[in-house]
Amino acid sequence: MTDLQLRTVNVTRYVTPLREGGSMPAIAEADDNFLYVLKFRGAGQGPRALIAELIGGEIARILGLRIPELVFANLDEAFGRTEPDEEIQDLLKASVGLNLALHYLSGAITFDPTVTTVDAKLASQIVWLDCFLTNMDRTCRNTNMLVWHKELWLIDHGASLYFHHSWQNWEEQALRPFFLVKDHVLLPWASELESVDQEFRSILNSEKIQAVINLIPDVWLEGDTNFDTKAAHRKAYLYFLETRLTNSNIFLKEAQHAREILI
Known part of the structure; x- marks a missing residue:
């Protein structure tokens, strides 16, 4: 890994x-x-x-x-x-x-929550992921999910990690709840967030996160004046994600609270 x-x-x-x-x-x-x-x-x-x-x-x-x-x-x-x-x-x-x-998933159709039912575990997994990544773009208006061969596929995570567009107070942002979860299209069905949190925390670790960050091409990190070196730039992504994983209870509680209000 x-x-x-x-x-x-x-x-x-x-x-x-x-x-x-x-x-x-x-x-x-x-x-x-x-x-x-x-x-x-x-x-x-x-x-x-x-x-x-x-x-x-x-x-x-x-x-x-x-x-x-x-x-x-x-x-x-x-x-x-x-x-x-x-x-x-x-x-x-x-x-x-x-x-x-x-x-390109040829023949895939856009996910519609009024047509396709998502079970509680899968809904909880996707909500957890988007809280972890601070992905603001999985709403009823734009679900960024496709149904292909009767299975649900996730696309378009480009709106995730929005802190990195300015890097302002990014260490603090790593510890913030994800308040936009209240608009998540799958939140009403996400009734298994606690068990998913335990499951995902057992799968994801620093080594696996580092392996993903290592994939970022050097050329995509050029020209960012917030960091003296590309290594420091990568280390900041690692710190942010490690911190969110270690403190997942913060965004977990916010998601549960938003769901209680919603239903």
């Missing part, structure tokens, strides 16, 4: 933009002939959204939740030259190099 690896693919064809995404991701084809949802490092929130996507997705995978395969995706500078849409052309030019992509 000390050494995690992601495949690296080369983008060969830009298929279509996904306009519903705030950072304008796209469906693209790679040199392995698979389709991917491509997240661009040149989008509005820059590499930090990709770091959150990478950390959130791989931690979810360690915890046994279903996540489409994440890959590093190389984008050649030639892509920006032939794109007729100026906005997309600028995005492609700003994203030359290493980006992040999720395997």
Whole structure:
């Protein structure tokens, strides 16, 4: 578990933009002939959204939740030259190099809580994960979950770890409850939070978190003036996540309290 690896693919064809995404991701084809949802490092929130996507997705995978395969995706500078849409052309030019992509689940449908029932344990697992990651983007308005082959898959963790957009008081933020859990789409069904907390704390540890953080490409950490070195930058992510894991009772109690009010 000390050494995690992601495949690296080369983008060969830009298929279509996904306009519903705030950072304008796209469906693209790679040199392995698979389709991917491509997240661009040149989008509005820059590499930090990709770091959150990478950390959130791989931690979810360690915890046994279903996540489409994440890959590093190389984008050649030639892509920006032939794109007729100026906005997309600028995005492609700003994203030359290493980006992040999720395997495209062809035929998947957006999760609708009025149509699909989620059992208490799975709901509790996902709520716990999002409290741990401070993921604000799993609401009724935007569930960021797909139903594929009758199973629930999690996507889009780019809004997680929002503290890292400013790094202001980040040590204190590691110990804060996740108040936005009150808007979580699965909170009404999350009746097994306490047992899930025990289960996930037995699975996740510093070594596994460090292995995920080690996946972050150096190039995504460049230009952040909050840290003198990339090692210090990585250490801050580790500290934040270790602290939240050790003190999970803080966000657990807040989630339970929000659920009591809701139901």
